[in-house]
Amino acid sequence: MITIQQAQVGYQTTLIDIAELVLPAGQIYALIGRNGSGKSTLLQTLIGQLPLRAGSMSLGPYALTELQSNAALRARQVSFVASMFTGVEALTLHAYVSLGRVPHLGAFGRLQATDLQFVDKVLQALNLSDLAQKDTRKLSDGERQLASLARAIVQDTPLMVLDEPASFLDYFNRELLLDQLLHWVQQDTARTAVFSSHDIDLCLQIGIPMLVLHQHKLTLLTKPTKQEVMALL
Amino acid sequence: MMQRSIQLLLGTGIVLLLLTWVHLFVLQPAQGANSSMIFWEFQVPRLLSALLAGAGLSLSGLLMQNLFQNPMAGPYVLGINSGASLFISLLILGAAPSFLNEFSYVSAAMTGAFLAASFMFVVSKRVQNIQSLLVIGLMFASFTGAIESVLQSFAAPEQVKQLFIWNMGSLQQMSAAQAPWLGAIIVFGIVATLFLVKGLNALVLGDAQAFQLGVKVKQLKIVILFVTALLAGSITAYCGPIAFVGLAIPNLSRALLKTQDHFLLILFSVLAGSCFLVAIDVLILLLDPWLSIPVNVLTAVIGAPYVAYLMLRQR
Numbered sequence: 281m282i283t284i285q286q287a288q289v290g291y292q293t294t295l296i297d298i299a300e301l302v303l304p305a306g307q308i309y310a311l312i313g314r315n316g317s318g319k320s321t322l323l324q325t326l327i328g329q330l331p332l333r334a335g336s337m338s339l340g341p342y343a344l345t346e347l348q349s350n351a352a353l354r355a356r357q358v359s360f361v362a363s364m365f366t367g368v369e370a371l372t373l374h375a376y377v378s379l380g381r382v383p384h385l386g387a388f389g390r391l392q393a394t395d396l397q398f399v400d401k402v403l404q405a406l407n408l409s410d411l412a413q414k415d416t417r418k419l420s421d422g423e424r425q426l427a428s429l430a431r432a433i434v435q436d437t438p439l440m441v442l443d444e445p446a447s448f449l450d451y452f453n454r455e456l457l458l459d460q461l462l463h464w465v466q467q468d469t470a471r472t473a474v475f476s477s478h479d480i481d482l483c484l485q486i487g488i489p490m491l492v493l494h495q496h497k498l499t500l501l502t503k504p505t506k507q508e509v510m511a512l513l
Numbered sequence: 514m515m516q517r518s519i520q521l522l523l524g525t526g527i528v529l530l531l532l533t534w535v536h537l538f539v540l541q542p543a544q545g546a547n548s549s550m551i552f553w554e555f556q557v558p559r560l561l562s563a564l565l566a567g568a569g570l571s572l573s574g575l576l577m578q579n580l581f582q583n584p585m586a587g588p589y590v591l592g593i594n595s596g597a598s599l600f601i602s603l604l605i606l607g608a609a610p611s612f613l614n615e616f617s618y619v620s621a622a623m624t625g626a627f628l629a630a631s632f633m634f635v636v637s638k639r640v641q642n643i644q645s646l647l648v649i650g651l652m653f654a655s656f657t658g659a660i661e662s663v664l665q666s667f668a669a670p671e672q673v674k675q676l677f678i679w680n681m682g683s684l685q686q687m688s689a690a691q692a693p694w695l696g697a698i699i700v701f702g703i704v705a706t707l708f709l710v711k712g713l714n715a716l717v718l719g720d721a722q723a724f725q726l727g728v729k730v731k732q733l734k735i736v737i738l739f740v741t742a743l744l745a746g747s748i749t750a751y752c753g754p755i756a757f758v759g760l761a762i763p764n765l766s767r768a769l770l771k772t773q774d775h776f777l778l779i780l781f782s783v784l785a786g787s788c789f790l791v792a793i794d795v796l797i798l799l800l801d802p803w804l805s806i807p808v809n810v811l812t813a814v815i816g817a818p819y820v821a822y823l824m825l826r827q828r
Contacts, residue, residue, distance in 0.1 A: 355725065358725070360721075360725040370772055387711060389714050
Protein backbone atom coordinates (compact mmCIF):
# COMPACT_ATOMS: atom_id res chain seq x y z
CA MET A 281 0.00 0.00 0.00
CA ILE A 282 1.21 3.47 -0.84
CA THR A 283 0.03 6.47 1.17
CA ILE A 284 0.78 10.02 0.10
CA GLN A 285 -0.08 13.17 2.04
CA GLN A 286 0.35 16.84 1.13
CA ALA A 287 3.26 15.86 -1.07
CA GLN A 288 5.17 18.03 -3.52
CA VAL A 289 7.13 16.07 -6.10
CA GLY A 290 9.88 17.54 -8.27
CA TYR A 291 13.54 18.46 -8.55
CA GLN A 292 14.08 22.23 -8.32
CA THR A 293 10.44 23.12 -8.79
CA THR A 294 7.28 21.30 -7.82
CA LEU A 295 6.00 19.26 -10.74
CA ILE A 296 3.21 17.42 -9.00
CA ASP A 297 1.07 18.39 -6.02
CA ILE A 298 -0.68 15.53 -4.25
CA ALA A 299 -3.11 16.46 -1.46
CA GLU A 300 -3.97 12.95 -0.38
CA LEU A 301 -3.80 9.60 -2.11
CA VAL A 302 -4.03 6.01 -0.94
CA LEU A 303 -3.15 3.15 -3.29
CA PRO A 304 -4.27 -0.14 -1.73
CA ALA A 305 -2.02 -3.17 -2.21
CA GLY A 306 -2.88 -6.09 -4.47
CA GLN A 307 -3.18 -3.97 -7.60
CA ILE A 308 -1.26 -2.84 -10.63
CA TYR A 309 -1.50 0.89 -11.27
CA ALA A 310 -0.85 2.33 -14.70
CA LEU A 311 0.65 5.81 -14.55
CA ILE A 312 -0.58 7.82 -17.52
CA GLY A 313 0.36 11.32 -18.55
CA ARG A 314 1.63 13.43 -21.38
CA ASN A 315 5.31 13.80 -22.18
CA GLY A 316 6.97 16.05 -19.60
CA SER A 317 4.09 15.78 -17.14
CA GLY A 318 6.44 14.27 -14.54
CA LYS A 319 5.80 10.52 -14.78
CA SER A 320 9.48 9.63 -14.44
CA THR A 321 9.95 12.15 -11.66
CA LEU A 322 7.10 10.57 -9.68
CA LEU A 323 8.58 7.12 -10.24
CA GLN A 324 12.02 8.34 -9.14
CA THR A 325 10.39 9.53 -5.94
CA LEU A 326 8.62 6.19 -5.40
CA ILE A 327 11.87 4.25 -5.67
CA GLY A 328 13.68 6.49 -3.21
CA GLN A 329 16.01 8.23 -5.66
CA LEU A 330 14.42 11.62 -5.20
CA PRO A 331 13.26 13.11 -1.88
CA LEU A 332 9.90 14.82 -1.60
CA ARG A 333 10.00 18.62 -1.66
CA ALA A 334 7.32 18.67 1.02
CA GLY A 335 4.78 16.37 2.65
CA SER A 336 5.04 12.69 3.36
CA MET A 337 4.78 9.34 1.65
CA SER A 338 4.89 5.82 2.95
CA LEU A 339 5.34 2.48 1.25
CA GLY A 340 3.68 -0.19 3.33
CA PRO A 341 4.79 0.29 6.94
CA TYR A 342 7.82 2.42 6.04
CA ALA A 343 8.11 6.17 5.57
CA LEU A 344 9.87 7.21 2.37
CA THR A 345 12.50 9.11 4.36
CA GLU A 346 13.33 5.95 6.29
CA LEU A 347 13.78 4.01 3.06
CA GLN A 348 15.99 6.74 1.64
CA SER A 349 18.39 6.57 4.54
CA ASN A 350 18.43 2.79 4.82
CA ALA A 351 19.72 1.29 1.58
CA ALA A 352 19.43 -2.34 2.67
CA LEU A 353 15.84 -1.92 3.82
CA ARG A 354 14.88 -0.03 0.67
CA ALA A 355 16.25 -2.75 -1.58
CA ARG A 356 13.99 -5.26 0.13
CA GLN A 357 10.91 -3.06 -0.24
CA VAL A 358 11.12 -1.60 -3.75
CA SER A 359 12.36 -3.05 -7.02
CA PHE A 360 12.69 -1.12 -10.25
CA VAL A 361 12.52 -2.01 -13.94
CA ALA A 362 13.86 0.60 -16.36
CA SER A 363 12.43 1.03 -19.85
CA MET A 364 15.53 -0.42 -21.46
CA PHE A 365 18.43 -2.63 -20.46
CA THR A 366 21.06 -2.77 -23.16
CA GLY A 367 22.96 -5.74 -21.75
CA VAL A 368 26.45 -6.09 -20.33
CA GLU A 369 29.26 -8.03 -21.94
CA ALA A 370 30.05 -11.37 -20.28
CA LEU A 371 26.92 -11.10 -18.11
CA THR A 372 24.63 -14.06 -18.77
CA LEU A 373 20.87 -13.81 -18.43
CA HIS A 374 21.05 -16.11 -15.41
CA ALA A 375 23.71 -13.94 -13.76
CA TYR A 376 21.69 -10.81 -14.55
CA VAL A 377 18.50 -12.18 -13.02
CA SER A 378 20.48 -13.48 -10.03
CA LEU A 379 21.64 -9.93 -9.29
CA GLY A 380 18.11 -9.39 -8.04
CA ARG A 381 19.13 -11.46 -5.01
CA VAL A 382 21.89 -8.98 -4.07
CA PRO A 383 19.86 -7.35 -1.24
CA HIS A 384 19.47 -10.78 0.35
CA LEU A 385 23.12 -11.91 0.10
CA GLY A 386 26.17 -11.66 2.37
CA ALA A 387 29.23 -9.50 1.73
CA PHE A 388 30.85 -11.88 -0.75
CA GLY A 389 27.69 -12.01 -2.85
CA ARG A 390 27.50 -15.81 -2.93
CA LEU A 391 24.14 -17.29 -4.01
CA GLN A 392 22.80 -20.00 -1.74
CA ALA A 393 20.92 -23.07 -2.96
CA THR A 394 17.57 -21.46 -2.08
CA ASP A 395 18.48 -18.35 -4.11
CA LEU A 396 19.35 -20.49 -7.12
CA GLN A 397 16.10 -22.45 -6.82
CA PHE A 398 14.13 -19.20 -6.68
CA VAL A 399 15.93 -17.86 -9.76
CA ASP A 400 15.31 -21.09 -11.66
CA LYS A 401 11.63 -21.06 -10.73
CA VAL A 402 11.17 -17.49 -11.97
CA LEU A 403 13.12 -18.16 -15.17
CA GLN A 404 10.89 -21.13 -15.84
CA ALA A 405 7.71 -19.15 -15.21
CA LEU A 406 8.83 -16.49 -17.70
CA ASN A 407 9.95 -19.05 -20.27
CA LEU A 408 13.54 -17.88 -20.03
CA SER A 409 15.19 -21.12 -18.88
CA ASP A 410 16.56 -21.98 -22.31
CA LEU A 411 18.26 -18.59 -22.58
CA ALA A 412 19.81 -18.75 -19.10
CA GLN A 413 23.41 -19.05 -20.26
CA LYS A 414 23.11 -16.56 -23.12
CA ASP A 415 25.07 -13.28 -22.99
CA THR A 416 22.71 -10.38 -22.15
CA ARG A 417 24.17 -8.45 -25.10
CA LYS A 418 22.95 -11.13 -27.48
CA LEU A 419 19.33 -11.27 -26.33
CA SER A 420 16.48 -9.57 -28.18
CA ASP A 421 14.91 -6.43 -26.69
CA GLY A 422 11.89 -8.47 -25.62
CA GLU A 423 13.98 -11.15 -23.97
CA ARG A 424 16.05 -8.57 -22.14
CA GLN A 425 12.96 -6.78 -20.85
CA LEU A 426 11.46 -10.01 -19.60
CA ALA A 427 14.80 -10.71 -17.93
CA SER A 428 14.57 -7.32 -16.20
CA LEU A 429 11.11 -8.24 -14.94
CA ALA A 430 12.51 -11.59 -13.75
CA ARG A 431 15.31 -9.76 -11.92
CA ALA A 432 12.76 -7.52 -10.16
CA ILE A 433 10.60 -10.54 -9.24
CA VAL A 434 13.65 -12.31 -7.85
CA GLN A 435 14.38 -9.25 -5.70
CA ASP A 436 11.18 -10.25 -3.89
CA THR A 437 9.88 -6.85 -2.78
CA PRO A 438 6.29 -5.85 -1.98
CA LEU A 439 6.47 -2.87 -4.36
CA MET A 440 7.64 -3.01 -7.97
CA VAL A 441 8.03 0.17 -10.01
CA LEU A 442 8.42 0.00 -13.79
CA ASP A 443 9.28 2.93 -16.07
CA GLU A 444 7.61 2.39 -19.44
CA PRO A 445 8.58 -1.27 -19.35
CA ALA A 446 6.84 -2.11 -22.60
CA SER A 447 7.70 0.84 -24.78
CA PHE A 448 10.31 -1.00 -26.85
CA LEU A 449 8.37 -4.23 -27.10
CA ASP A 450 6.20 -5.62 -29.87
CA TYR A 451 2.52 -6.44 -29.29
CA PHE A 452 3.06 -10.04 -28.16
CA ASN A 453 5.91 -9.30 -25.78
CA ARG A 454 3.90 -6.41 -24.35
CA GLU A 455 1.01 -8.74 -23.57
CA LEU A 456 3.37 -11.33 -22.14
CA LEU A 457 5.06 -8.79 -19.89
CA LEU A 458 1.79 -7.39 -18.56
CA ASP A 459 0.39 -10.90 -18.06
CA GLN A 460 3.39 -11.84 -15.98
CA LEU A 461 3.17 -8.64 -13.99
CA LEU A 462 -0.55 -9.27 -13.30
CA HIS A 463 0.29 -12.80 -12.27
CA TRP A 464 3.00 -11.53 -9.89
CA VAL A 465 0.63 -9.11 -8.17
CA GLN A 466 -2.17 -11.67 -7.87
CA GLN A 467 0.11 -14.18 -6.14
CA ASP A 468 0.32 -12.13 -2.94
CA THR A 469 -2.17 -9.55 -1.68
CA ALA A 470 0.63 -7.47 -0.12
CA ARG A 471 2.13 -6.76 -3.55
CA THR A 472 1.75 -3.54 -5.50
CA ALA A 473 3.07 -2.57 -8.92
CA VAL A 474 3.17 0.86 -10.51
CA PHE A 475 4.17 1.25 -14.13
CA SER A 476 4.18 4.21 -16.46
CA SER A 477 2.81 3.79 -19.94
CA HIS A 478 1.64 5.59 -23.05
CA ASP A 479 -0.48 2.67 -24.12
CA ILE A 480 -3.86 3.80 -22.78
CA ASP A 481 -5.84 1.32 -24.86
CA LEU A 482 -3.93 -1.68 -23.57
CA CYS A 483 -4.34 -0.53 -19.98
CA LEU A 484 -8.09 -0.04 -20.48
CA GLN A 485 -8.32 -3.44 -22.10
CA ILE A 486 -6.83 -5.31 -19.12
CA GLY A 487 -8.96 -3.15 -16.81
CA ILE A 488 -6.44 -1.96 -14.25
CA PRO A 489 -6.72 1.23 -12.18
CA MET A 490 -5.04 4.30 -13.62
CA LEU A 491 -3.13 7.16 -12.14
CA VAL A 492 -3.56 10.12 -14.46
CA LEU A 493 -1.07 12.99 -14.30
CA HIS A 494 -2.44 16.27 -15.58
CA GLN A 495 -1.73 19.89 -14.79
CA HIS A 496 0.42 19.12 -11.74
CA LYS A 497 -2.30 16.92 -10.26
CA LEU A 498 -2.54 13.16 -9.85
CA THR A 499 -5.97 11.52 -10.16
CA LEU A 500 -6.75 7.90 -9.37
CA LEU A 501 -9.37 6.24 -11.60
CA THR A 502 -10.24 2.84 -10.19
CA LYS A 503 -12.54 1.86 -13.07
CA PRO A 504 -11.39 4.08 -15.89
CA THR A 505 -13.19 4.58 -19.17
CA LYS A 506 -11.64 6.11 -22.24
CA GLN A 507 -13.79 9.25 -21.97
CA GLU A 508 -12.73 9.83 -18.39
CA VAL A 509 -9.04 9.47 -19.19
CA MET A 510 -9.22 11.64 -22.26
CA ALA A 511 -11.11 14.34 -20.41
CA LEU A 512 -8.29 14.58 -17.91
CA LEU A 513 -5.36 14.55 -20.33
CA MET B 514 30.23 -22.44 -15.94
CA MET B 515 31.50 -22.59 -12.38
CA GLN B 516 33.47 -25.70 -13.25
CA ARG B 517 35.19 -24.00 -16.13
CA SER B 518 36.16 -21.09 -13.87
CA ILE B 519 37.62 -23.45 -11.28
CA GLN B 520 39.59 -25.28 -13.96
CA LEU B 521 40.95 -21.97 -15.25
CA LEU B 522 41.87 -20.84 -11.74
CA LEU B 523 43.63 -24.12 -11.02
CA GLY B 524 45.39 -24.10 -14.38
CA THR B 525 46.65 -20.56 -13.89
CA GLY B 526 47.79 -21.45 -10.38
CA ILE B 527 49.83 -24.39 -11.70
CA VAL B 528 51.38 -22.25 -14.44
CA LEU B 529 52.28 -19.66 -11.82
CA LEU B 530 54.02 -22.28 -9.66
CA LEU B 531 55.94 -23.56 -12.70
CA LEU B 532 57.01 -20.05 -13.69
CA THR B 533 58.08 -19.33 -10.13
CA TRP B 534 60.21 -22.47 -10.10
CA VAL B 535 61.79 -21.62 -13.47
CA HIS B 536 62.39 -18.05 -12.32
CA LEU B 537 64.10 -18.98 -9.06
CA PHE B 538 65.91 -22.21 -9.77
CA VAL B 539 66.32 -22.82 -13.49
CA LEU B 540 67.31 -19.42 -14.80
CA GLN B 541 69.18 -18.28 -11.72
CA PRO B 542 70.82 -21.44 -10.35
CA ALA B 543 72.71 -21.18 -7.08
CA GLN B 544 76.41 -20.51 -7.56
CA GLY B 545 79.40 -19.85 -5.34
CA ALA B 546 79.79 -19.04 -1.72
CA ASN B 547 77.33 -16.17 -1.56
CA SER B 548 74.52 -18.08 -3.20
CA SER B 549 72.28 -18.05 -0.17
CA MET B 550 72.71 -14.32 0.31
CA ILE B 551 72.09 -13.66 -3.39
CA PHE B 552 69.02 -15.87 -3.31
CA TRP B 553 67.39 -14.07 -0.38
CA GLU B 554 68.59 -10.54 -1.05
CA PHE B 555 68.14 -10.39 -4.83
CA GLN B 556 66.33 -13.32 -6.41
CA VAL B 557 63.43 -13.64 -3.99
CA PRO B 558 62.67 -9.90 -3.81
CA ARG B 559 62.76 -9.76 -7.61
CA LEU B 560 60.30 -12.63 -7.88
CA LEU B 561 58.09 -11.08 -5.20
CA SER B 562 58.13 -7.78 -7.10
CA ALA B 563 56.79 -9.52 -10.17
CA LEU B 564 54.19 -11.51 -8.22
CA LEU B 565 52.93 -8.58 -6.18
CA ALA B 566 53.05 -5.93 -8.90
CA GLY B 567 51.27 -8.23 -11.36
CA ALA B 568 48.55 -9.09 -8.85
CA GLY B 569 48.08 -5.53 -7.59
CA LEU B 570 48.12 -3.81 -10.97
CA SER B 571 45.64 -6.14 -12.56
CA LEU B 572 43.37 -5.87 -9.51
CA SER B 573 43.53 -2.08 -9.60
CA GLY B 574 42.69 -2.25 -13.31
CA LEU B 575 39.68 -4.45 -12.59
CA LEU B 576 38.50 -1.98 -9.95
CA MET B 577 38.94 1.00 -12.26
CA GLN B 578 37.06 -0.71 -15.07
CA ASN B 579 34.21 -1.30 -12.65
CA LEU B 580 34.34 2.25 -11.28
CA PHE B 581 34.41 3.90 -14.71
CA GLN B 582 32.01 1.30 -16.08
CA ASN B 583 34.40 1.04 -18.95
CA PRO B 584 36.58 -1.88 -20.02
CA MET B 585 39.28 0.42 -21.38
CA ALA B 586 40.08 1.97 -18.00
CA GLY B 587 43.31 1.13 -16.23
CA PRO B 588 45.85 2.71 -13.91
CA TYR B 589 48.34 3.47 -16.67
CA VAL B 590 46.11 4.76 -19.47
CA LEU B 591 44.14 6.99 -17.12
CA GLY B 592 47.25 8.61 -15.73
CA ILE B 593 47.09 7.16 -12.21
CA ASN B 594 50.73 6.06 -12.46
CA SER B 595 51.58 9.53 -13.74
CA GLY B 596 50.06 11.10 -10.65
CA ALA B 597 52.17 8.80 -8.51
CA SER B 598 55.24 9.56 -10.66
CA LEU B 599 54.79 13.27 -10.29
CA PHE B 600 54.55 13.10 -6.53
CA ILE B 601 57.57 10.79 -6.32
CA SER B 602 59.55 13.24 -8.47
CA LEU B 603 58.50 16.08 -6.23
CA LEU B 604 59.64 14.06 -3.26
CA ILE B 605 63.00 12.96 -4.70
CA LEU B 606 63.81 16.44 -5.95
CA GLY B 607 62.27 18.49 -3.22
CA ALA B 608 62.69 16.68 0.05
CA ALA B 609 65.82 16.47 2.19
CA PRO B 610 67.65 13.15 1.67
CA SER B 611 66.98 12.19 5.27
CA PHE B 612 63.28 12.36 4.55
CA LEU B 613 63.49 9.79 1.75
CA ASN B 614 62.29 6.57 3.35
CA GLU B 615 59.74 3.81 2.76
CA PHE B 616 56.96 5.70 4.32
CA SER B 617 57.45 8.97 2.47
CA TYR B 618 57.87 7.19 -0.88
CA VAL B 619 54.72 5.16 -0.54
CA SER B 620 52.62 7.96 0.84
CA ALA B 621 53.77 10.35 -1.89
CA ALA B 622 52.95 7.80 -4.59
CA MET B 623 49.60 6.99 -3.02
CA THR B 624 48.67 10.63 -2.64
CA GLY B 625 49.56 11.27 -6.27
CA ALA B 626 47.67 8.19 -7.41
CA PHE B 627 44.62 9.09 -5.36
CA LEU B 628 44.55 12.68 -6.61
CA ALA B 629 44.98 11.57 -10.23
CA ALA B 630 42.28 8.90 -9.88
CA SER B 631 39.87 11.38 -8.29
CA PHE B 632 40.62 13.95 -10.99
CA MET B 633 39.98 11.44 -13.76
CA PHE B 634 36.84 10.25 -12.02
CA VAL B 635 35.42 13.77 -11.86
CA VAL B 636 36.37 14.32 -15.51
CA SER B 637 34.73 11.05 -16.53
CA LYS B 638 31.40 12.43 -15.33
CA ARG B 639 31.66 15.15 -17.95
CA VAL B 640 32.74 13.18 -21.00
CA GLN B 641 30.42 10.76 -22.68
CA ASN B 642 32.67 8.30 -24.45
CA ILE B 643 35.67 6.12 -23.81
CA GLN B 644 37.83 7.71 -26.46
CA SER B 645 37.64 11.20 -24.96
CA LEU B 646 38.45 9.87 -21.53
CA LEU B 647 41.50 8.01 -22.84
CA VAL B 648 42.72 11.11 -24.65
CA ILE B 649 42.31 13.15 -21.46
CA GLY B 650 44.26 10.44 -19.60
CA LEU B 651 47.05 10.75 -22.18
CA MET B 652 47.05 14.54 -21.94
CA PHE B 653 47.18 14.30 -18.17
CA ALA B 654 50.16 11.92 -18.40
CA SER B 655 52.06 14.17 -20.80
CA PHE B 656 51.26 17.19 -18.66
CA THR B 657 52.65 15.59 -15.51
CA GLY B 658 55.59 14.35 -17.62
CA ALA B 659 56.29 17.93 -18.68
CA ILE B 660 56.21 19.16 -15.09
CA GLU B 661 58.63 16.39 -14.18
CA SER B 662 60.98 17.51 -16.96
CA VAL B 663 60.89 21.08 -15.72
CA LEU B 664 61.59 19.88 -12.18
CA GLN B 665 64.50 17.81 -13.42
CA SER B 666 66.19 20.79 -15.00
CA PHE B 667 66.63 22.13 -11.47
CA ALA B 668 67.91 18.86 -10.09
CA ALA B 669 71.37 17.55 -9.40
CA PRO B 670 72.66 14.93 -11.88
CA GLU B 671 72.52 12.24 -9.22
CA GLN B 672 68.81 12.90 -8.60
CA VAL B 673 68.04 12.93 -12.31
CA LYS B 674 69.70 9.57 -12.73
CA GLN B 675 67.75 8.16 -9.80
CA LEU B 676 64.49 9.36 -11.34
CA PHE B 677 65.35 8.14 -14.80
CA ILE B 678 66.04 4.62 -13.56
CA TRP B 679 62.90 4.62 -11.49
CA ASN B 680 60.79 5.80 -14.43
CA MET B 681 61.88 2.86 -16.59
CA GLY B 682 60.01 0.51 -14.31
CA SER B 683 61.95 -2.33 -12.81
CA LEU B 684 61.36 -5.45 -10.78
CA GLN B 685 64.86 -5.24 -9.29
CA GLN B 686 64.52 -2.10 -7.23
CA MET B 687 62.68 -3.54 -4.29
CA SER B 688 64.95 -4.69 -1.47
CA ALA B 689 64.36 -7.68 0.75
CA ALA B 690 63.44 -5.34 3.59
CA GLN B 691 60.82 -3.61 1.46
CA ALA B 692 59.14 -6.80 0.24
CA PRO B 693 57.01 -7.40 3.36
CA TRP B 694 55.64 -3.86 3.15
CA LEU B 695 54.50 -4.17 -0.43
CA GLY B 696 53.27 -7.68 0.32
CA ALA B 697 51.15 -6.45 3.20
CA ILE B 698 49.65 -3.62 1.13
CA ILE B 699 48.76 -5.87 -1.80
CA VAL B 700 47.27 -8.59 0.40
CA PHE B 701 45.25 -5.96 2.24
CA GLY B 702 44.04 -4.62 -1.13
CA ILE B 703 42.97 -8.06 -2.31
CA VAL B 704 41.14 -8.90 0.92
CA ALA B 705 39.46 -5.49 1.03
CA THR B 706 38.30 -5.93 -2.57
CA LEU B 707 36.84 -9.35 -1.80
CA PHE B 708 34.61 -7.66 0.76
CA LEU B 709 33.31 -5.35 -1.98
CA VAL B 710 32.22 -8.18 -4.29
CA LYS B 711 28.48 -7.73 -3.84
CA GLY B 712 28.63 -4.02 -4.62
CA LEU B 713 31.03 -4.52 -7.55
CA ASN B 714 28.69 -7.09 -9.07
CA ALA B 715 25.70 -4.77 -8.79
CA LEU B 716 27.63 -1.75 -10.09
CA VAL B 717 28.04 -3.54 -13.42
CA LEU B 718 24.40 -2.57 -14.09
CA GLY B 719 25.12 1.12 -13.58
CA ASP B 720 24.67 3.51 -10.66
CA ALA B 721 20.87 3.65 -10.74
CA GLN B 722 20.30 -0.10 -10.68
CA ALA B 723 23.04 -0.63 -8.08
CA PHE B 724 21.29 1.94 -5.90
CA GLN B 725 18.04 0.04 -6.36
CA LEU B 726 19.75 -3.16 -5.26
CA GLY B 727 20.69 -1.49 -1.97
CA VAL B 728 24.30 -0.58 -2.80
CA LYS B 729 25.60 2.62 -1.20
CA VAL B 730 27.01 3.77 -4.51
CA LYS B 731 28.86 6.90 -3.41
CA GLN B 732 30.54 5.20 -0.47
CA LEU B 733 31.48 2.22 -2.60
CA LYS B 734 33.05 4.45 -5.25
CA ILE B 735 35.18 6.29 -2.72
CA VAL B 736 36.39 2.97 -1.30
CA ILE B 737 37.19 1.75 -4.83
CA LEU B 738 39.15 4.94 -5.54
CA PHE B 739 41.05 4.52 -2.30
CA VAL B 740 41.94 0.85 -2.82
CA THR B 741 42.93 1.53 -6.44
CA ALA B 742 45.24 4.33 -5.36
CA LEU B 743 46.67 2.15 -2.59
CA LEU B 744 47.48 -0.64 -5.03
CA ALA B 745 48.66 1.36 -8.03
CA GLY B 746 50.43 3.95 -5.88
CA SER B 747 52.41 1.51 -3.75
CA ILE B 748 53.45 -0.57 -6.75
CA THR B 749 54.50 2.55 -8.64
CA ALA B 750 56.55 3.59 -5.62
CA TYR B 751 58.44 0.29 -5.46
CA CYS B 752 58.66 -0.76 -9.09
CA GLY B 753 58.15 2.41 -11.12
CA PRO B 754 55.33 2.85 -13.60
CA ILE B 755 54.52 -0.49 -15.26
CA ALA B 756 52.24 -0.21 -18.26
CA PHE B 757 49.31 -2.23 -19.65
CA VAL B 758 49.08 -4.99 -17.03
CA GLY B 759 46.17 -3.26 -15.31
CA LEU B 760 44.27 -2.77 -18.54
CA ALA B 761 44.95 -6.02 -20.34
CA ILE B 762 44.66 -8.68 -17.63
CA PRO B 763 41.11 -7.89 -16.36
CA ASN B 764 39.87 -7.86 -19.96
CA LEU B 765 41.54 -11.18 -20.56
CA SER B 766 39.94 -12.49 -17.36
CA ARG B 767 36.43 -11.51 -18.44
CA ALA B 768 36.97 -12.94 -21.89
CA LEU B 769 38.21 -16.27 -20.54
CA LEU B 770 35.82 -16.71 -17.61
CA LYS B 771 32.81 -15.21 -19.45
CA THR B 772 31.46 -13.84 -16.20
CA GLN B 773 30.84 -10.59 -14.36
CA ASP B 774 31.04 -12.27 -10.99
CA HIS B 775 33.76 -10.22 -9.36
CA PHE B 776 34.57 -12.90 -6.82
CA LEU B 777 35.91 -15.07 -9.62
CA LEU B 778 37.26 -12.11 -11.60
CA ILE B 779 39.27 -10.86 -8.59
CA LEU B 780 40.81 -14.27 -7.92
CA PHE B 781 41.60 -14.89 -11.57
CA SER B 782 42.92 -11.38 -12.29
CA VAL B 783 45.25 -11.60 -9.30
CA LEU B 784 46.60 -14.97 -10.39
CA ALA B 785 46.81 -14.08 -14.09
CA GLY B 786 48.45 -10.73 -13.34
CA SER B 787 51.13 -12.43 -11.26
CA CYS B 788 51.59 -15.05 -13.96
CA PHE B 789 51.95 -12.40 -16.65
CA LEU B 790 54.61 -10.34 -14.87
CA VAL B 791 56.58 -13.39 -13.73
CA ALA B 792 56.48 -14.67 -17.32
CA ILE B 793 57.72 -11.27 -18.51
CA ASP B 794 60.56 -11.42 -16.01
CA VAL B 795 61.41 -14.97 -17.06
CA LEU B 796 61.67 -13.64 -20.60
CA ILE B 797 63.92 -10.81 -19.41
CA LEU B 798 66.14 -13.33 -17.65
CA LEU B 799 66.26 -15.52 -20.75
CA LEU B 800 67.29 -12.61 -22.97
CA ASP B 801 69.68 -11.22 -20.40
CA PRO B 802 72.89 -12.70 -21.88
CA TRP B 803 72.30 -10.78 -25.11
CA LEU B 804 70.35 -7.68 -24.24
CA SER B 805 68.79 -6.14 -21.17
CA ILE B 806 65.22 -5.00 -21.70
CA PRO B 807 63.31 -2.87 -19.18
CA VAL B 808 60.09 -4.48 -18.00
CA ASN B 809 58.00 -1.64 -19.45
CA VAL B 810 59.26 -2.34 -22.95
CA LEU B 811 58.14 -5.94 -22.80
CA THR B 812 54.74 -5.25 -21.24
CA ALA B 813 54.16 -2.65 -23.96
CA VAL B 814 55.23 -5.00 -26.76
CA ILE B 815 52.65 -7.53 -25.61
CA GLY B 816 50.07 -5.27 -23.98
CA ALA B 817 49.74 -2.46 -26.50
CA PRO B 818 48.63 -4.60 -29.46
CA TYR B 819 46.17 -6.45 -27.24
CA VAL B 820 44.68 -3.16 -26.04
CA ALA B 821 44.48 -1.94 -29.65
CA TYR B 822 42.66 -5.16 -30.52
CA LEU B 823 40.19 -4.58 -27.68
CA MET B 824 39.56 -1.03 -28.92
CA LEU B 825 38.88 -2.27 -32.43
CA ARG B 826 36.54 -4.97 -31.20
CA GLN B 827 34.56 -2.43 -29.16
CA ARG B 828 33.49 -0.48 -32.20
